[in-house]
Amino acid sequence: MRCGAVFIYLVLLGVVPARADQPLPVEFIEVAPRGSDLEIELTGTLEALDTVELGFREGGRVTEILVSEGDHFAKNQVLGRIDPLQLQQALNVASASLDAARATEDQARQAAERAQAMLDRGVGTRAARDTARQELSAAETEAQQAQSTLDQARRSVENTELRAPFDGVVTSRTGEPGQVVGAAQSVLSLAANDGVEAVFMTPDLVFLNDAMGESIALSTLDIAAPPMTGTVTEISPLVDPTTGSVRVRAKVSEVPGELDLLGASVRGRLKLSTGEAFEIPWTALTSGEGAPSVWVVRDGKAELRAVEIERFDDESVLLSGGVEAGEVVVGAGSQKLYPGRPVVAGDKS
Numbered sequence: 359m360r361c362g363a364v365f366i367y368l369v370l371l372g373v374v375p376a377r378a379d380q381p382l383p384v385e386f387i388e389v390a391p392r393g394s395d396l397e398i399e400l401t402g403t404l405e406a407l408d409t410v411e412l413g414f415r416e417g418g419r420v421t422e423i424l425v426s427e428g429d430h431f432a433k434n435q436v437l438g439r440i441d442p443l444q445l446q447q448a449l450n451v452a453s454a455s456l457d458a459a460r461a462t463e464d465q466a467r468q469a470a471e472r473a474q475a476m477l478d479r480g481v482g483t484r485a486a487r488d489t490a491r492q493e494l495s496a497a498e499t500e501a502q503q504a505q506s507t508l509d510q511a512r513r514s515v516e517n518t519e520l521r522a523p524f525d526g527v528v529t530s531r532t533g534e535p536g537q538v539v540g541a542a543q544s545v546l547s548l549a550a551n552d553g554v555e556a557v558f559m560t561p562d563l564v565f566l567n568d569a570m571g572e573s574i575a576l577s578t579l580d581i582a583a584p585p586m587t588g589t590v591t592e593i594s595p596l597v598d599p600t601t602g603s604v605r606v607r608a609k610v611s612e613v614p615g616e617l618d619l620l621g622a623s624v625r626g627r628l629k630l631s632t633g634e635a636f637e638i639p640w641t642a643l644t645s646g647e648g649a650p651s652v653w654v655v656r657d658g659k660a661e662l663r664a665v666e667i668e669r670f671d672d673e674s675v676l677l678s679g680g681v682e683a684g685e686v687v688v689g690a691g692s693q694k695l696y697p698g699r700p701v702v703a704g705d706k707s
Contacts, residue, residue: 383704384691386655387642389681391634396565396669400558400606400626401579404619407553407609409529411544414440415517420537423545425528428618430551435522437546438533442518449511452504459497459504466490466497526550529620549620554610556588556624559603564669566593566604568630574608579623587611588626635668635676642689643675652681653688653695658702660688660695 414420418440425437473490476482526548533545556576560566569590576586588608597604608626613619642652646662653660665680681687688695691704 381658381700381702382691382694384695384701385641385689386686386703387638387689389636389638389683389685389687391683392637396630398560398563398566398569398628398630400560400574400628402556402558402606402624402626404554404578404610404622404624405557406526406529406549406620407555408524408550410523410548410550412437412520412523412546412548413533413541413543414438414520414539414545415541416440416445416514417540417543418442418444418518418538420533420535420539420545422535423531423533425531425546427528427531429528431522431526431528431548433522433525436519437522437528438520440518440520440539442515445511445514445518449508449515452508452511456501456504456508459501463494463497463501466494470494520545522548524548524550524552527618527620554613554619555591556608556610556626558606558608558626559598559601560606561602562597562604565630566606569593569606569628572628572630575627576608576610577625578619579625581619581622583614583619583622586613590628635678636681636683637671637674637676638687639674639689642687642692644692652677653692653701654681655686655688655701658700660697660699660701662695662697 421439421441423438425431431437470487470490470493473482473487477484477487528546529549530547531545532547533539533543537545539545556574570593572590574588574590576588577583588610590606590608592605592607594605638652643665644651644653644662646664649664650667651662651664654663655661663680666678668676668678670676688701691701695701
């Protein structure tokens with residue numbers, strides 16, 4: 359028996375060839391399903407959930423920028439100003455025009471009332487009354503237009519102050535005092551304090567869409583911060599043509615309030631459950647007619663069968679089809695097989 363064991367061992371090592379009519383000692387592997395959880399590791403950055411590029415609604419020369427990059431601010435806080443001189447002059451002109459239009463309206467109203475009274479007493483004419491009414495209508499229209507112009511001029515003066523739309527932090531500053539800016543030209547980039555998200559760029563993985571709504575473990579790389587968790591909220595439907603990657607966003611559940619995390623590098627670990635698969639070693643995988651295959655043992659003989667590969671792991675291959683639980687496939691020694699070759703379980707110990 360010892361000689362027989364040594365012979366089988368030498369056959370497995372390829373030192374002693376086995377005769378074609380003699381069963382070839384090979385490694386038998388019983389197929390069994392197992393969970394095929396997939397762990398994905400991503401690297402990205404922490405960004406504000408809401409960001410905005412802020413600029414003045416009116417063009418002009420910047421006189422003040424009251425915040426710098428990294429400064430925190432409160433809602434409605436004044437962040438900058440432009441020179442209001444010309445707009446203030448326009449406001450003064452509009453106010454004077456409104457006063458004049460209202461005076462003209464009052465005169466026209468009095469004239470219309472006199473014309474109506476004279477007609478009622480029988481000493482006036484309908485033509486005079488109608489003319490007075492038309493002049494009153496024109497004066498009212500002019501007064502309304504003057505009021506609208508005044509309101510617009512007042513808003514323009516108010517818009518010389520740049521106010522924060524929310525509580526947040528300044529992420530960048532592009533405007534400086536003395537600079538002439540156009541309407542809506544960005545001078546500050548702001549990030550809101552109401553949320554942080556992790557943004558990753560990842561290869562277009564097969565099961566990536568299953569990550570939507572899943573929890574992801576987050577840890578910072580370049581600053582000290584406690585572990586965090588997030589929820590995947592967005593997976594880009596398109597692949598970036600430049601990088602060949604897909605953008606994934608995850609909202610951070612609880613952000614440490616005492617830390618400024620915006621812009622920090624972060625690592626995310628995401629575990630996906632992809633159901634069950636059959637795990638085989640690399641040595642069991644071969645090729646038959648250009649398709650991935652394995653040698654299945656039936657009635658003591660090897661039979662080549664095509665299989666469907668779910669994915670490759672570091673030391674094994676996961677199959678999604680082609681074999682069934684309880685079947686036996688050949689591992690080590692599969693390279694020596696041909697259809698119908700007798701095989702026997704070899705003892706490599």
